[in-house]
Every structure is written in C-alpha cells, then in structure tokens.
Amino acid sequence: MAKVRKLWELQLLEEQQEKQKLQIVDPSLVKQLKSLKQEIEVLQSQLKDLKSQYQRAKEEVNSLERAGVECKEKQGQLNEKIYDGSLQSKEIKNYQQRLAKLNEEFTSSEDKQLEVMQQREDIKGIWEEKKQQLTTITAQYKTLHENYLQQKEEIKTRATDLAREITELIQEIGTEELELFRQLQKKHRRPVGRVTKDTCSGCHLGISFDKIKQLKTPDGVVHCNHCGRLLLWDPV
Ligand SMILES: [Zn+2]
Incomplete structure (x- = not known):
C-alpha cells in the first residue's frame, strides 16, 4: 500500500512537471517589454536626428556670423573711401549705393542669424524633452526586464526542484x-x-x-x- 502511495505521489509530481514545462513568462510582460524597446529605438533615432539638425543650425549661425563680420569690414572700407576725400562726387554716389546695398545685406543676414539661432534653441528644447522621455522609458524597461528575468529564474528553479523531487522519489520506489x-x-x-x-x-x-x-x-x-x-x- 505504501508502495502504491509512492507511485501515486510520483504520478502527481510528473503531472506537475508536465504543466511546469508549459510555463512561460507572463505574455503581457513580454509584450510590454517589446513595445518599450520599440519606443526606446524610435526615441534614440529621433535624438540622433535632432542632434544633427542642431549641429547644422549651429554651423549656419557660425557661417552667418562670419559673413556678418566680413560685411562689417567691407562697410568700414567703403566708409573710409567715401570720406577720405580721394573720390569724385560721381564716384562717391556709386560708393554710397554699394554701401546701402551692403547695409541691406547685413540687416537681412542678421535677421536670418536670429531666426536660425531661434531654430537652434527650439531643437535643443525638443532634444531635452525627448532625452527625458528616453530616461524615463529606459528606467521602466529596466524594471520590467528585471521582473522578466526573475520570472524566468523562478520557472527554471521550479523545474530543477521538481526534477530533483522526482529523482529522490524514484530512489525510494522499488525497481x-x-x-x-x-x-x-x-x-x-x-x-x-x-x-x-x-x-x-x-x-x-x-x-x-x-x-x-x-x-x-x-x-x-x-x-x-x-x-x-x-x-x-x-x-x-
Ligand atoms: Zn479504473
């Protein structure tokens, strides 16, 4: 009778083992992890784009600044020429026209510079916002991933325990x-x-x-x- 009881126990354990083999990590957790991973990848690529946009805007500002400096220099040269008394009145008029055109160019270049600087700041703002999102989502992912690993470990431990219990029980049962x-x-x-x-x-x-x-x-x-x-x- 005691022998049959051991066999009954073996039957129960093997039944548990069959069910246990089908055990998987919570599918909703896996789904969440996949979706978070996708979000992370999208954000990373957006951040990369924003960084190059920022870099381009920065270079444009620099080049506009350089153009501004050159323009100022030319203005100075023309002004000097106009007032140094070496020119005829007809030539002065021509120089003044060139100067007016340069002033116009300078103003429009300054406006453009301000506009691009504003764009650069906007890009920076969006970048910071996205970076913050990435930090938050990465932290969420990490927590869930730890949870996932823990579940996997628990399933594995349970399988090992069951296999050991079965082996021990079989040793107690006669051949x-x-x-x-x-x-x-x-x-x-x-x-x-x-x-x-x-x-x-x-x-x-x-x-x-x-x-x-x-x-x-x-x-x-x-x-x-x-x-x-x-x-x-x-x-x-
Ligand atoms: Zn029967």
Whole structure:
C-alpha cells in the first residue's frame, strides 16, 4: 500500500512537471517589454536626428556670423573711401549705393542669424524633452526586464526542484514497482487510480467488493477491475 502511495505521489509530481514545462513568462510582460524597446529605438533615432539638425543650425549661425563680420569690414572700407576725400562726387554716389546695398545685406543676414539661432534653441528644447522621455522609458524597461528575468529564474528553479523531487522519489520506489508503473503508463497516462467512495479515479467506475476487500489488506497491490489501473485505497 505504501508502495502504491509512492507511485501515486510520483504520478502527481510528473503531472506537475508536465504543466511546469508549459510555463512561460507572463505574455503581457513580454509584450510590454517589446513595445518599450520599440519606443526606446524610435526615441534614440529621433535624438540622433535632432542632434544633427542642431549641429547644422549651429554651423549656419557660425557661417552667418562670419559673413556678418566680413560685411562689417567691407562697410568700414567703403566708409573710409567715401570720406577720405580721394573720390569724385560721381564716384562717391556709386560708393554710397554699394554701401546701402551692403547695409541691406547685413540687416537681412542678421535677421536670418536670429531666426536660425531661434531654430537652434527650439531643437535643443525638443532634444531635452525627448532625452527625458528616453530616461524615463529606459528606467521602466529596466524594471520590467528585471521582473522578466526573475520570472524566468523562478520557472527554471521550479523545474530543477521538481526534477530533483522526482529523482529522490524514484530512489525510494522499488525497481519492480517502477517498472509496473511505467508499463501501465503505456496504456494510461496516469496509471494509478485513487479509490474514494469505492470508485476508481481513473475510470470513475465502481470497484468490486472483492477488490475493496483486497485493498484494505496492508500489502495489497490491486488493479481496477475495469481499467486495470493500480489502485490506491484513500477513502475520504
Ligand atoms: Zn479504473
């Protein structure tokens, strides 16, 4: 009887092991991780674009600044020429026209410079905002990923524990009984039937009076008269 109980325990453990093999990390967690990873990738690429946009704006500001300086120099030269008394009045007029054109160019270049500087600041603002988002999402991802690894580890530990429990139990079961159990397993996935209320838990049919009588004896290895499973006398 004690032997059949061990086989019953083995059956329960192997049942748990079958279920355990199907255990996976919470799918919604995996889905969340995938979506966060995508968000991170999008943000990283946006940040990269913004950085090059910022760089271009910065270079444009620098080049406009240089153009401004050159313009100022030319203005100075023209002014000098106009007032040094070396020019005829007709030439002065020509120089003054050139100077007016330069002034116009300078003003428009200054406006452009301000505009690009503003663009550069706007880009910087957006970059900082996106960078903050990336930090937040990366932290979320990290927490969930730790959770994921923990779940995976727990599943693995449970599998190892179950395998160890099964090995230990098998060592306690005699070779003969185990052989019988495995033999019956070819016909029935669960070869031990528990008898409660005089019914076999494997086929749900009533056990004959004779079999019940045999089951009540201490060493009885009894098979179900319907399905042939080994019976465990375990009345509730
Ligand atoms: Zn049965």
